[in-house]
Amino acid sequence: MKIIYVFLVLLASEVSAQNFINPLAIPPALTGNHFQLNLAPSSKQFYPGINTNTLGFNGDYLGPTLFIRDGDSVKIDVVNGLVGETTVHWHGLHIPSNMDGGPHTIIHPNTTWNVGFKVRNRASTCWYHPHPHMETAGQVTLGLAGLIIVNDEEEDALNLPRTYGLDDFPVVLQDRKYDANGNFLIEALGDSMLVNGTAKPFLDCPSQMIRLRILNGSNARIYNLGFSDNRSFTIIASDGSLLPEAYSTNRALLANGERVEIIVDLSNDKDNSVVLMSYGSELPNNIPGGSTVGMNGNSILNKVDFGIMQLNGLSQTTNPVLSIPTTLSAHTPWSAASAALTRRKELTGQGSVGMGNFSINNQLFNMNVINDTVFLDDIEIWEIANISNLAHPFHIHDVPFYVLSRNGNAPAPHEKGLKDVILVRPNETVRFITKFENYTTGETPYMYHCHNLVHEDDGMMGQFIVIEKPVSVSEIPLAKKPLLYPNPTNKKLYFNNEDEPIISFLIFDLTGKTALEGTIKMEKNNSIDVSLLENGLYIMKLKSANKTYHYKFLKE
Template structure:
């Protein structure tokens, strides 16, 4: 893949502007520089066309795939004629969909032309700690970092994003994120829709807030810091509430919550049923038919939706916040619990699909036997509110780069008990593993949550037990992270780190 041209993603004035604005962590001020007019332009009264992200298969040499990614500063037109300062990966906003196959050795060269340090973390990937792209693998401006690892996982929809210490929220908010699709041989034989951009469609959902001049607004109040940054404008793949002109009567949507803080409760406007076929780490054993799906920050779900009736429908979020308690009350008071449109699907021209909803999918990876666990660890998620203070903590500690919180043994099985002692829900993410949920407050998980996961939403006053077997990778010095995936909480200290030995 050719790296993006300097005129698109790298100008001195652009870098200076973002260095100033990200450092202030406040409202982003427009800056001069080359203008990039993306296909995301919109205006009042017009239909915003759904945008399929570019697909990058890398450059293959034997069983090695090489990808070249450039982090840069640009301008994007979310609204027609209005240039918004953004960050992008090989384009003006967000990044390409990377695609590889189980068994591939991947080599990803990441060049930083942003003017400030950054990282790229491969969320959901099992890989060596020094290739993970966490805050310890910082890429300074002008430098290139290469991440090399073997794809050992089953077919799944993963993602990648900035994980820069104290700046993850700001950098992801402005565009440093993308999807990473893994294929395998058996997944191609399931009879599922698999024509990319036609009936197999990625959907990165984000909420953003814009200033009057079209610039992105980030962290404008203490509420934004405490609750996490939520916006009043919905983007899908960088397009404001787009319309997808369905080409086939059976669609496979790869849904990804790429927001900073918002939990979505997704349903279609006519309450039609759809089938969930995969969660974070891969396929379920069989499709699960539902009409509403909760998706927390960082989570992914693949669904099948039948539009053979050729109607026009909206994908809605029925409930914008999963916090409950005090935070739920605050959300209802601000009106953010009202339903809003994510995207529209216009199926009037949809042609009959050659695929059908399968009765079964594939045997699920065996759940580790809890009796084989060599340790049970407890994690209390805590946050101080207003005058109470206390900040964002796990087990009473805020994140320190120089502190390793504990060690785990490679190839060992552990149970983690995650307790939420705070007033709101938190999505809990663990690097380098795909885990299974054992129970929520003693109750077995739903069928949707029965598959492999790397992120789990823990409600207020809830205890979620997860079980995982750590891979063979070990490194006594370089840690992996565990943290709340509300990015503002992570940035303010609700994160810890462990090493595998």
Template structure:
């Protein structure tokens, strides 16, 4: 009897301790979830400007770049060397730059001990050159994609895309910008490193001096760090020597959504989004960018100015575990005592997206929920959507659950025709390839599939919160010629499988 009583007491005590401990963990997690670095960052390091990648041009006019993925160590301000990965160096990569109409080739060598890929985010190019999970580069291997640059001037970027490992590879430092120029570009600041700067924003968490790539129990979106790096620089400042400065802002974080503004509430002009220049500059005091999105802003600076680019809570709700309550200092701009004059920002920048009058060949419904699309969890051997060359489609994309998602599609830039139940705001009036979708909201996107058809090599569409992508919130599509059968995809060592020549019932509605 006493033995049984002792056993009951022991079990009850253990349950109380476990429940109490879990409750204490929840309370601790909640109390430490919010991050506030406003006024706490010592802006004591000059902003590192990634070098322009060296290239050669052969007799046929092909511009060739060389990139090497490699491991190294970097001073990230933690009192010791941090183990990192980079392209052509220890952390991040050089800025690739090419002009519309050029033929380019990039020789990508993998000197890591893990298989990876390199995806050209925002680039219009053949599927076999896209650098998705099917174009794997094994350790010691080299991949040499080549294509003609044929899209408007824009700020793009490159990063790994190995299935299930993208978050880790990007977080460790494999990322860089790819700038496209156009001979007919408008009069905006454009001298790299003088009045035109890449601003690659990433948040990091640390365990001592090393990157911490773990995430809390309640952080379903992924890692949310308390240290913000710009171009890999902690506590950065930028000396400004011209009256206006163009900042090519890239949210290169794994999970964090930023709402960018300046601490003195100054207005600035948004002149470009993911796919290039907006029709007209948009004056604003704040701008929301989710992972993978880009925006080019032009900031007017006065002599002797000091102003800090910050991020305020991105949403109106108060979910501490998704960064919704975080306040962050990011970059200080320091105006010189005397500033060189800058031209006024043109009132007209570029033609607006022009797909609204195109015949629509299919309207597709895509939903994002947890780690699945409505086609299921990502399957490397399954094609979810078959689009036809030289057709225009409408994709209705819905965030079907209560957490933040965004949506990125490879190869094409899209026109946003409806956003959260209404017309898109002016900052979404240009070409886009990545877009934030609030919980339980939808967007309507219109896109045209042109130039490249390959029924055997797929492109991706996915959430660009990288943990969501790795967990399976991604699908595959191919672009096929009209009437062309789709029998499978090239996956060495795997059985080819396709979901069907067209999506299953309910996924597409075709025009007559």
């Protein structure tokens, strides 16, 4: 009982007591082209004498940092030693949908998922985490997450800190709430901070330029990062790439799932300390962590400034990095004029950071509904409009994107690199442009969703497929069998299902939007009721066990 009392006192003093007493844990680095990740239950003492039940990859909490390289072929064996099902999503990687690790790619207990893909990413900091439907927040809260560092030739040529654990540090930010016994509560907002699974951490650093690769791995809290002496730092990278130009600032707003790479100049800080802070008092009420009442839930970290980690300046390393280049990376964003279409996604509903009726386009996620059909190699603009009462971080799988505008204004300097998560505030519209290249989806769709994990689990998510694009409608290959009739039609389409049994169909309009889909019974003649479709020209995809047939038809 005495230990529990002391534990609760420690948590209560999280904000007021800026005592950083534990060395920051640095996740082990794994290099090469073949990795194994073992998921297993465990326990860990985040505070002395208190054992907390956890989950981890290859350890008791979080997972190793995977180093991969653009152009390499990578294999990852994921061994599920949990008592229940899980998935593992490779957040930020551009890979085939059946390797992406969304909610459809279930890993059953005591089985191994063999992942293989070619790395098609620029130098960046990505991450991996579970993505099971309605259970993501719970599994991430217990500790299942890890970083992925992608290297490439362009980044290699720059004079940047890149010695892992010496002048280049991973920083995984998570807020957590505990019950009286010291176990995690699965809630949106926590009352205390963990960095790389370390409570009250300090980091001994050489007094030179250091690189922090920061991930917001929290369920819902958004961080307003800065330093205790209000010094400037330099942002060099966003989610998916280095920035075109280094950007100096004294604040960095970091939403859930976002990553930022910053350079901190400690050249004049030998034997001095500075604290990485979150300036929550500066956040508006509609950003999670920015209000003490109502929509933000209860947490002692809300609407206050609190310390995250202390940096202690030590002696310099041999050949220290003492300056960095201004120009970092060449970027040629796709032009808006090249976009095949614009898709509008409205972030809808009302509620709080941990509950509510939030959805996308007023539709909750349904595993059996494809919300969008995209043509391979199409460039598209996505317009994300937040008409809800709370800020939401919007994440899309598969493809990185360039921000075109916020409420009609050009993106800020730190948002001019490639991204895969974008924070959209209430009454704000963000437009981004992307290209759906390299991969069609087959049977497994890609996801897009709010990266507030509680909102995601509650259904603020959609899914899309990528299919081959015919050169023109007239060039869609028409099959001799099965015969599709009548065409045009105003009610039903019939087809013969004898020689090549059809098992499913998909109908989409000429913008690629899915209009109707379903499965087919094994009967000689079948029909599909299209009477509820709006009049116009459509494309139908019929699938058998071995073939896919495309048709065009006119609904009158």
